Amino acid sequence: MNRLVLSVISAVFTAVLVIGLGGTGVASAAPNLTGLTFGKASEKIQGWGGTAVISSVVGSQLATDDCIVTDARESITLDSSGRSAHRGRWLFDLNCNAAVAGPGKPGNSAASPDGAKAKKIEGWIASWNKKPAYCDGHIAYCQRYCDNYDGCSDELKQYLAANAA
Incomplete structure (x- = not known):
């Protein structure tokens, strides 16, 4: 019985400790930039004082500014002392195929x-x-x-x- 109580108390203490150390996940107020063209999304980021960086690209049918953002996230990079580096840098995954496929043009069905x-x-x-x-x-x-x-x-x-x- 004592082991059970001790185990429960230990589990509760561990959960409180994890939550207190930030283990609750990211409560992000980050804007949803998916679905925008890279040109428009990067303008928004620059308006906030940030920098847009292309992380990955699929396709090649569109000019870069016309590519659709499929994911955008703020870069989480740490310097050698463990402090956040590159604040305001946003990473973008782009789809450069046409929004809808056409004859001879790859894109979404x-x-x-x-x-x-x-x-x-x-x-x-x-x-x-x-x-x-x-x-x-x-x-x-x-x-x-x-x-x-x-x-x-x-x-x-x-x-x-x-x-x-």
Whole structure:
């Protein structure tokens, strides 16, 4: 019985110690930059005073700034004394294939989740380009998509700017 109590107390003490030393994981307030083009994501990082570094690349069909960010994380590098080095350096994994495959152009299948999402967004932006008034009542929503994805016409951008609250 005493061994059982001692084991439970030991386990609780160990758990408290681990939590106290930061073993709870990372409660990250890091922004989600996945799905953005590298150009737009790196602009955001630079706006925060950081540096964008390409960690890995898949494909070669797109210019680097047009590649889609599949993962972004702040670099956790320690110097020789164990202190954090390279604060503000962000590592990016990029997909440089087209968002949706086309004849002779590798990319996501339109039937895949990522391809279906890309086709849907392309459709929304195409309809907004034809009739910017579709964004009435949803200006901030349309603006967010124009900021994060390519394809918005200059006319649409001007309409959104003129009608922003």
